[in-house]
Amino acid sequence: MENSASTIKNLVERIEQYSKTSIDLYKYTAIYKTAALFSFLAVKFIFTLIIFAVSLLFTIALSLLIGDELGKTAYGFLVMGLFYSLLGIIIFIFRKPWIQVKMSNSIIESFETNEKP
Numbered sequence: 001m002e003n004s005a006s007t008i009k010n011l012v013e014r015i016e017q018y019s020k021t022s023i024d025l026y027k028y029t030a031i032y033k034t035a036a037l038f039s040f041l042a043v044k045f046i047f048t049l050i051i052f053a054v055s056l057l058f059t060i061a062l063s064l065l066i067g068d069e070l071g072k073t074a075y076g077f078l079v080m081g082l083f084y085s086l087l088g089i090i091i092f093i094f095r096k097p098w099i100q101v102k103m104s105n106s107i108i109e110s111f112e113t114n115e116k117p
Helices: 002-070 073-093 095-113
Strands: none
Touching (some): 002 073, 002 095, 073 095
16 A cells, blocks of 8 residues: 555656646746747847938938939928838838738747747
């Protein structure tokens, strides 16, 4: 009878240890995936910031160039403003297939390719 009680006690201890190990594994997997997501978003943010700065400088230069050609600097900024307004409207109309779907797929792929905890 003692042998059977000892076996049950040993089994309960192993189940307890397995449960603790499984919880730790899920916790570390969640931490890893969260870190992977934040690093992915940080890279995207920095890249977007660089593209924005470069675009701003090119826009100012192009506005000044167009303004010189049209005779007034303000006309160049007006033309560029109209161009970006038209671009913004087009992006707004096609935002779901161009931006939302691609970003969602990109985030999902980043989780699928980083399976190792």
